[in-house]
Amino acid sequence: ATPIGLLVGTGRGAQLGILIRGPQVLEDTRKLDTIVLDKTGTVTTGVMAHVGTSPVPGVDADEILALAAAVEHHSEHPIAQAIARAGAERGPLEKATDFRSEPGGGVSGIVAGKQLVVGRPSWLEAQGTVLDSTAHALLNEAEAAGSTAILVSVDQQFQAIISVADQIKDSSAAAIKALQQRGLRVVLLTGDNTSVATKVAAKVGIDPQDVFAGVFPADKAKAISSLQEQGKVVAMVGDGVNDAPALAQADLGIAMGSGTDVAIEAADITLMGNDLHQVSAAIDLSAKTLATIK
Ligand code: ADP
Ligand code: MG
Numbered sequence: 001a002t003p004i005g006l007l008v009g010t011g012r013g014a015q016l017g018i019l020i021r022g023p024q025v026l027e028d029t030r031k032l033d034t035i036v037l038d039k040t041g042t043v044t045t046g047v048m049a050h051v052g053t054s055p056v057p058g059v060d061a062d063e064i065l066a067l068a069a070a071v072e073h074h075s076e077h078p079i080a081q082a083i084a085r086a087g088a089e090r091g092p093l094e095k096a097t098d099f100r101s102e103p104g105g106g107v108s109g110i111v112a113g114k115q116l117v118v119g120r121p122s123w124l125e126a127q128g129t130v131l132d133s134t135a136h137a138l139l140n141e142a143e144a145a146g147s148t149a150i151l152v153s154v155d156q157q158f159q160a161i162i163s164v165a166d167q168i169k170d171s172s173a174a175a176i177k178a179l180q181q182r183g184l185r186v187v188l189l190t191g192d193n194t195s196v197a198t199k200v201a202a203k204v205g206i207d208p209q210d211v212f213a214g215v216f217p218a219d220k221a222k223a224i225s226s227l228q229e230q231g232k233v234v235a236m237v238g239d240g241v242n243d244a245p246a247l248a249q250a251d252l253g254i255a256m257g258s259g260t261d262v263a264i265e266a267a268d269i270t271l272m273g274n275d276l277h278q279v280s281a282a283i284d285l286s287a288k289t290l291a292t293i294k
Pocket of ligand 1 (some may be wrong): 019038039040072075077079080102103105106107118119120139148150189190191193215216217232241242
């Protein structure tokens with residue numbers, strides 16, 4: 001990985017807040033026809049907030065939130081931070097031990113002698129929780145409301161759904177329109193559920209057919225390579241640790257400067273700030289710089 005200090009930026013690029021790793025990048029940028037955007041933190045702010053807690057009958061919403069928060073406190077994921085914050089607002093968090101984190105899945109740990117598992121449905125199932133019809137009903141309800149639904153189990157018994165949501169960046173819709181007007185196909189790629197992903201896509205003008213949802217971190221890179229197999233020249237724009245393999249796989253990896261170091265290290269271009277308009281600016285800059293060189 002190249003430390004950020006070694007990134008090559010043209011004078012103009014640096015002024016615009018666009019760091020380009022090397023001259024080859026300019027050449028690749030010119031050939032792009034597809035732009036794949038990560039959702040959380042790229043199209044949306046990535047600042048998740050707790051929307052609500054829906055427990056099974058007999059379970060107290062704030063108690064289950066507090067247990068989940070005690071575990072999520074150890075994770076840096078935006079979802080984890082939203083749950084930890086909501087729990088801490090309601091009282092001091094208990095200690096969690098045996099913390100484990102599964103990228104794109106969720107977390108687990110032991111709190112007050114209880115085994116907690118928090119995350120997406122497949123992560124709970126992999127940890128031995130059976131999701132019955134009550135669980136599925138609560139899940140569908142939360143997702144239909146457009147929230148990201150996080151499941152919680154205690155000692156392998158499903159206990160609650162915690163709903164979290166973030167907001168679309170003010171600049172995203174206009175920035176995506178500008179990319180589409182250049183003739184670029186814009187694709188949304190996310191580990192989040194289909195319901196949330198298609199709602200976000202509709203709000204920013206991305207075709208429902210160009211939404212790849214529920215994609216695990218390891219499969220984000222595969223999604224890029226399958227587009228490449230179809231002959232597409234693909235840029236991937238992302239910010240998270242989970243985006244790094246896809247950024248590396250893409251013909252052009254573009255990291256949001258507000259993102260994680262791992263994403264920045266995997267990328268060819270880093271955009272300072274967090275505005276998707278910078279993607280168009282980077283493409284313009286490459287075209288102009290090439291024209292000057294040639
Ligand atoms: P995205 O592609 O939107 O950035 P991720 O790949 O990071 O999303 O996560 C995919 C899904 O995995 C999340 O929507 C969530 O259901 C689950 N998940 C990942 N990390 C956590 C966590 N720390 N706590 C709860 N759920 C998590
Ligand atoms: Mg992200």
